[in-house]
Amino acid sequence: MTGDDRWGCELLLCLANPNGWKSVSECHPPVEKYIDCSTKRHNPCSMPGCPQSGEGNYAQRNDGRYDPCMLLGDGYEEAPRGYLLQGVLSSSEFSRSGNRYYAKKPSKYNYDGEYESCDSDGHCTTVSSKACVRPADYQGIAYERYSCKDSDGYSRTCYRQVLVYSAISWQNAQPPRAIDVYIEGKLYNRVHY
Known part of the structure; x- marks a missing residue:
């Protein structure tokens, strides 16, 4: 040739x-x-x-910029967009009140791209993220406490839903x-x- x-x-x-x-x-x-x-x-x-x-x-x-999750093998697929947390709901990483679980550690946002993350003081950074998960590792939903502002501009405590998986593979942008x-x-x- x-x-x-x-x-x-x-x-x-x-x-x-x-x-x-x-x-x-x-x-x-x-x-x-x-x-x-x-x-x-x-x-x-x-x-x-x-x-x-x-x-x-x-x-x-x-x-x-990210590898397809299927290249990880073993049933990995693209994680849903939103807040994710690695853990087991029945562990000490979560507290339970009634039929709800509350996260004791912060979650991470899955976006499959770049986004701007801002804290309550207005400090913003550009973040890149993509998560891969296996459906068999899904644990359920927990709620995470975070600081938000009401319509009058006052800070208050809010809760958001977080999807919990026992294993999450986070990829870095390439x-x-x-x-x-x-x-x-x-x-x-x-x-x-």
Whole structure:
């Protein structure tokens, strides 16, 4: 093989390596060539294909900042948007009053992107978050106390619902350029660059 066919096959093999493309010295030239040409401002190159790879085996560019939860395996999926807390409702991390549970520790907001979080004093920061959960780990709903302002501007105590899971995998935002590798038609790996 020569030209783009060879380059495309080298890219597919290198990017599918479970140890990462950087672990094999022969992978550096073809992957670095693609990264360099795909990031050009004018006329960026496209991902070359590998004709010998067979149906369903290919790589394509993706601009996602977070990896799909399914790459974690073991039944992980995207968590619902909103406030989440890792714990077990029957533990000492929660108090119970009647049929309601109240969180003793703060939750974290799941958004799958960037958002601005502001405290009661008006200090704001940009936060990135994405959570992955397994439905089997769902514990139920708890309520979290937080400070809010009423219609007259006075601070008061409010409560919000928080979804509780025994295990939550939080992802950090990655560089926005990525390559998705598909093996037998299923997403196998995402490589950020």
